[in-house]
Amino acid sequence: MNRQKMSDYKFLRGGGEMGELIRSIDWTATPIGAEETWPTELKIATGIMLSTPFPMYIAWGKEYIQLYNDGYRPILGSTKHPQAMGISTRETFAEIWHIIESMFDGVMEGNAVGFPNFMLPLDRNGYVEECFFDFSYSPISDEDGNIGGVLVTVIEITEKVSRLKELQHTKLDLENAKAETEGQRDQLKRFFMEAPAAICVLNNYDLVFELINPLYQQFFPERQLLGKSVLEALPEIKGSVWDILRSVYDNDTTFEGNELLIPIARYVDGPMENRYFNFIYQPRHNASGKVDGILVFAFEVTDMVNAKKELEKEKDKFKLAILAAELGTFDMDMEKGTMEWDKRCRTLFGIDHQDTVTYEKDFLEGLHPDDKERVSKVIDRVFNKSESNGFYDVEYRTVGVKDQKVRWLRAKGQAYFDEMDRPYRFIGSVLEITDKKQEELRKNDFIAMVSHELKTPLTSLNGYIQMLQIKATKNADTFATGTLNKVTQQVKKMTGMINGFLNVSQIEAGKIPLNKSEFLLNDLIKEVIAACALIAPDHVITDCPCGPLPVYADYDRIEQVMLNLINNAVKYSPNGKQIKIECQLIDEIVRVSVKDEGMGIEPAYVDKLFDRFFRVEGNHTKAIPGFGIGLYLCAEIIQLHEGKIWVESQSGVGSVFYFSIPKLGILSGSL
Template sequence: MNSNYEKYLSGGGEMGELTRNFNWAATSLGPPDKWSLTLLTTVSIVLNSKFPMFIWWGPQLIQFYNDAYRPSLGREGKHPAALGQQGADCWREIWPVIKPLIDQVLAGGESTWSEDQLIPIYRNNRLEEVYWTFSYSKLPDENGEIAGVLVTCTETTNKVITLNETKKAKAELEFAINAADLGTWDLDPLTNKFMGNTRLKTWFGLPPEAEIELHRATDVIHESDKKRVLSAIETAMTYESGGHYDIEYTIVGGLDGIPRLVRAVGKAIFNAQKEAIRFSGTLQDITTERNALNKLILAHQRLELSLDQSLLAKKAAQLGTFDLDLLNGTMEWDERCRILFGISHKQEVYYEKDFVGGLHPEDRERILKTIEGVLDKTKTNGNYDVEYRTIGADDGVIRWVRAKGKAYFNAEDKPVRFIGSVLDITEQKTDEIRKNDFIGMVSHELKTPLTSLKGYIQFLGQHAGKNGDKLSSDILGRADSQITKMATLINGFLDVSRLEAGKINLERRPVDLSILIANVIEDLTATSSTHPITMISCKPVLVNVDADKIASVINNLLSNAVKYSPTGSNIEVRCEMKGNTVKVIVTDEGPGIRPSDTERLFERFYRVEDSGSKVIPGFGIGLYLCAEIIERHGGTIGVTSEPGKGADFHFILPLTSATY
């Protein structure tokens, strides 16, 4: 019995207090006055140490720890239950990881050492990823037998996280530099030693050594620029300049022999004595960008010359012109363009106030979305051709205009200029609206008697069939088929009328496009078995569409493939994923289409004229409706074909935010 055990358990802060008041008699260790001198001494050392320490003692690995270790257990986690607890009960989540280390020490093995080791533990009401640097050492009893394990440790979670974030930041910086095709350089003004990355040394024709003399880098600068560059470097390394460096110059003699126009941007750093101690920055090859800009300026000058030369023709055609400088954020309208937007003032015009503000509210979103696509080279080739309404800022007059233009891009495919013309088409558009209204009214009026006539003929056909009158039944069946074709044509006219009047609404919802395609194929093959239709590579994918209208597009493309292909020939439908879009392609083995026809195939009322198509009914509105429906879904439609080699009709739709 150790009557003086209390002096060994004195002090130790919070954990000392908890250790003294703990019911040790309820553990396999028994009360402290029964403990061995070795255990009491070890616990005393741990409790009074300022370094995080932990003890496992005895066969059941009963636990002790000090105040320095206490924070590692977190809040509302294992503390204070871990004190006096068996190791296996306390560390269930990591026991398979740490138990072999404990066994190694208890078996008389060497002490362990682990640095920045990930060992998740349960604390703060959740399982956390925690990093540790720790050592397990054996604790002998009075007989020299190993009775426990001493853990000295420190949590390094913050250090590891900081290191990982630093590595990530460095990797992201290197990625950005590589993605931007930048050269990097670093000059030590005290030694005049120059360092650069591989890209920069390639441009300058420099050897791969880590450091070189500055003059070896400046020797390849074009003679016409060298004096100016050296002067700029000298100025940047004076304290009064602020250390700023931004200059363009030409280098010659690189490893690839290509002259380059480059832009160098850097900054000098100074010490307390206002001496430059470091000068570093980046170098960008702007040769392509500058060439593109020069070509753009030349094209603009030619356009201005062309406009001057065709001034009389312009007045006759009543064309207005616009010029949007995207680099400087300026906009120019001529007098006619101002008139078409109902602007009477002669002051500078602004994109948001005058152009966007002058668009009819019902057309504004559509036109702004179109312009957004025109200025994105990944989506379009920069061509602009739209019709929309304007509301005069000063006169309030609604005008219809047709705008055509072209966006120009720099070497990085960034838009730098948007130039074009605007034509007043109010009169033509008004006539067109009246015509569409008339067509819509007539088509609607024809539907009712045609529906009745179809019902009568079907009734007579059924009656003739029951009476065995095969001739009458066949003739009535053909008449019913012709009425169906007529109804289809009338419905097409109605759809065109509604579409152009803005009365067709899209009822969008997430739809699995592969299922939609399969259903259309199933319905079509049920009524026509003349052509095998195969669905290829159409995996489940979600699109946010009006299912009925997209189904009508698919049906129209497949029906055309059936109509124009030889009986028994194959028709394929396949899908391709491209980024955040899906492309649906319908391939047939028909006669193909001439290039002159493919350019106009989706125009309203346009039909390919040849000996084969003249026997196929229709007014050329099916593909026009398909194109309008796809466009209203934010997609595109097109065709690839050669005479005698069939055709590939396709449309592209954007995906929803989630696919499955």
């Protein structure tokens, strides 16, 4: 099937020259991958970036792959564009990566940063130059709080900084000029008119516009200012900055405004606009040192402020999505020893206080007694990077402190580790699944009831078959004997399926028993191989001899796991192929593998193999019987033994199923 054109994606439409460049790139050749696989949060951020004239760019993923808009293009100069699009920020800004790397890494951990007037030495036009920026780095995260990249909003103020420096000189020159002669005043006026900043001089108590340079006049095109008082020329400011001007004059104090909102029209009788300015009001003194006017230095920053507001709106949308999904969120700082829960998370745990929550008092004590030990072990594994990579996904019950209500929750999250693989932060979300869980429990109760009812007639049927087999043998009726043998096999299959459903019901109800004892796992494996060799004569089943491996486990349940894995290897591989079983001891953990040379598993199905009732869909699997509960049972049995189970597979080559359990002596409660 042909790949969809990038122009068909709504989030990639428009964007001017950079939009065209983005659409021309083969993103499958980059770490970001094909456009149809982009995460929702990346699509939203890209759409916002392309739809705004404000300079923005995105650094996505661990490689910080870049996308940027037309507004950002000039910042790259003549040597970095267009090759910067689609490559790593590390490569594009190699000369300053030692400065900004920690900032990017901090944002990927959830720490947004922003700096005004920040200098960076950039080589963007064939030489290194000092460049100044007002910028912010913000995390791009999904509804669960997982951060995928960095959104950069930036205004280059290199020219403004240069202008500001010149303004400082201007102010000094002005102070000196006040004591100069009338002839020098003309020279000062020329300097004002050529200054690279918006400047005006307001004279005497009425604050009359005595001097206005071209840049200041551009704030109010076609409006007559010179010779008029501020209130006469700009009557709109009476309710905003007039009191500030009066205070500067009356109290002889300087005022600096940063992103100050001033509703004002650009033209006479024009519409009122919400405009934002950075400015300085500086008292002007006469020869006797008394205030006789005000010097004004101003920059309009409306575009930058509006861009910030748009970003805040997008953040609010993400928050709204979390609220709509009724998710609770948590954030655990391992270094500070603090834990933060939002209001929804507190509700799901039935907490009635507004104090700081703690792991021991509020989380562990809020768990159902039957789930507390299991969840604690899951979290211990989450905090062990080698076992879980920090991923957290578990279902449990809570008992409300105030209402004593039992709720089923599903929690998902991520632990983050430092360079020593020590966890320092744990964040995630919780979702109530009480209704879904109760429905599952009702289904399991029904399955258990039906399975028990079916076992009674099957037992009687098996007895009648045995009687008929004895009679057929006595009468030397070979046809009847063969037919009854086939019927017996079918009854055994049905019995096995019913037992499987019973096991599922027991697992879901948390009632599956474990009868643990000490035994040698290598002996069990030999017995299983011998039994399977009789029922699968068309396959070569071998094992790699290993030394004694003592374990403290349920013999029958581990045997059930081995039989299931070997039977699957037989079912899904052609006759004559080899099935190889290996066992070994690795760091006090016993690991067993079952390798086949069968059809293998598509990558898309690997993560779902151990889900209840899941079966790989395909023409090559339709003829293979099963209900998708075998591997689910194996996973639950191994988990009850505090072990792990996983698979490595390649389609068309074969699969290797692994499970591991602790060696005798290291299990909690074992000898």
